[in-house]
Amino acid sequence: MENRLEELRKAHGIKQEELAEALEVSRQTIGSLENGRYNPSILLAFKISRYFGVNIEDIFIYEEEEI
Amino acid sequence: MNKNRKTALGVIIIIAGLAIVIGVSVLTLDRPGLRMLSPMACGLFGGSLVWGVNMIERGINPKLAKEQDIEAKDERSIIIRGKAAYIAMHVMFILMFIFGAYVFHVLDNIAAGFMCYGIAFIGLLVFVIFIKAIGKKM
Numbered sequence: 001m002e003n004r005l006e007e008l009r010k011a012h013g014i015k016q017e018e019l020a021e022a023l024e025v026s027r028q029t030i031g032s033l034e035n036g037r038y039n040p041s042i043l044l045a046f047k048i049s050r051y052f053g054v055n056i057e058d059i060f061i062y063e064e065e066e067i
Numbered sequence: 068m069n070k071n072r073k074t075a076l077g078v079i080i081i082i083a084g085l086a087i088v089i090g091v092s093v094l095t096l097d098r099p100g101l102r103m104l105s106p107m108a109c110g111l112f113g114g115s116l117v118w119g120v121n122m123i124e125r126g127i128n129p130k131l132a133k134e135q136d137i138e139a140k141d142e143r144s145i146i147i148r149g150k151a152a153y154i155a156m157h158v159m160f161i162l163m164f165i166f167g168a169y170v171f172h173v174l175d176n177i178a179a180g181f182m183c184y185g186i187a188f189i190g191l192l193v194f195v196i197f198i199k200a201i202g203k204k205m
């Protein structure tokens with residue numbers, strides 16, 4: 001699943017550490033999310049969307065995976 | 068924790084460890100039963116020491132306490148810890164059956180030995196499939 005987290009974070013002018021602290025996750029988790037190595041839980045996805053004031057679909061782009 | 072405090076703490080822990088090893092060796096010379104229990108006592112002491120130091124450090128440094136709390140609750144860390152625990156359990160399971168097979172061979176129970184090898188092999192296959200499945204992400 002792709003996401004626009006890095007783009008949004010940079011647009012808001014905040015560091016990974018600051019975002020991690022606000023969302024109560026580790027900085028490594030933010031890094032993994034931005035690199036697409038980790039897909040967040042629904043709770044974390046909601047926290048992120050509320051933090052940036054946008055819909056989940058505006059941050060996380062779901063694509064059907066090839067089987 | 069700054070570098071000097073870390074160094075001092077490391078030195079104290081090493082000295083305490085050496086004192087325990089020497090103390091236990093001297094005090095349990097003619098008490099083999101007590102000596103057998105000493106590794107457990109040392110482990111308990113060491114674990115308590117590390118826990119105590121961490122608790123003190125958390126009290127002194129609220130930032131560290133917050134970082135540790137976040138790390139403990141971080142969902143990705145929880146998943147990683149769970150996977151690590153599963154891997155450790157699985158490796159233990161495989162090693163246990165390989166050791167069982169060896170013991171059965173020593174006892175000349177070849178059939179039971181081969182059964183153990185078979186179970187260990189199936190365990191290894193499951194393990195490889197699991198590792199391949201989880202290795203792509205995180």
